[in-house]
Amino acid sequence: MVTYYRDATVEITSDRLRVGPAGYPISALHRVWHRRGSRRWSGVVNRGALGLLMLGPLVAATFGILVALLLETSIAVTAAIVAGSVVVGLAAVPVADLLLDQVDRSYDRGTRELELWALIGGAPVRLLHSTDARRFNQIYRALQRAVESSGVRS
Known part of the structure; x- marks a missing residue:
């Protein structure tokens, strides 16, 4: 058998x-x-929410850089805002890895x-x-x- x-x-x-x-x-x-x-639309909505969570830090970083460039401040303040925005954008990498793992699991489910x-x-x-x-x-x-x-x- x-x-x-x-x-x-x-x-x-x-x-x-x-x-x-x-x-x-x-x-x-x-x-x-x-x-x-x-x-089941709850699974589709869950995947969409995970996608938005991955994009959140990148959008915030881009917005921070645009604000820094549009504000009429000293170069030091502009550089600090840009640097902070880049750090926020880089923080998205490990978060995105965790969220992509959740997206993979949602496809398994x-x-x-x-x-x-x-x-x-x-x-x-x-x-x-x-x-x-x-x-x-x-x-x-x-x-x-x-x-x-x-x-x-x-």
Whole structure:
């Protein structure tokens, strides 16, 4: 018996698919497919907010430099404002790295409900639903491999 995927709630082997308490023989699964649900706008808004947070220090630095150049002050004061603005702009680099990591994680989580379906005994059965895109794709690929290796047509 080959194990294609296993976590706390899903196990896919060459013989069976187990999702929570439900179990199905791989040979009983016919025409396996997936469906994407409607978009969750909270995930999209979250990504947009992260983008704005990354741009904030850069916009503030640019604004500071423009103000320093437009003000009619001594060269020392203008240089101090420009230097402070550059420091604020440079502070955006480590912050941007942390925020980009959060953006990557938001893509892993996904913005849609994903569903895994199969025909079992002629009736469509929803096997799994998740918003975790990475996990869902791993499960779907593992199930495809299990079905293909068993000779069942998907």
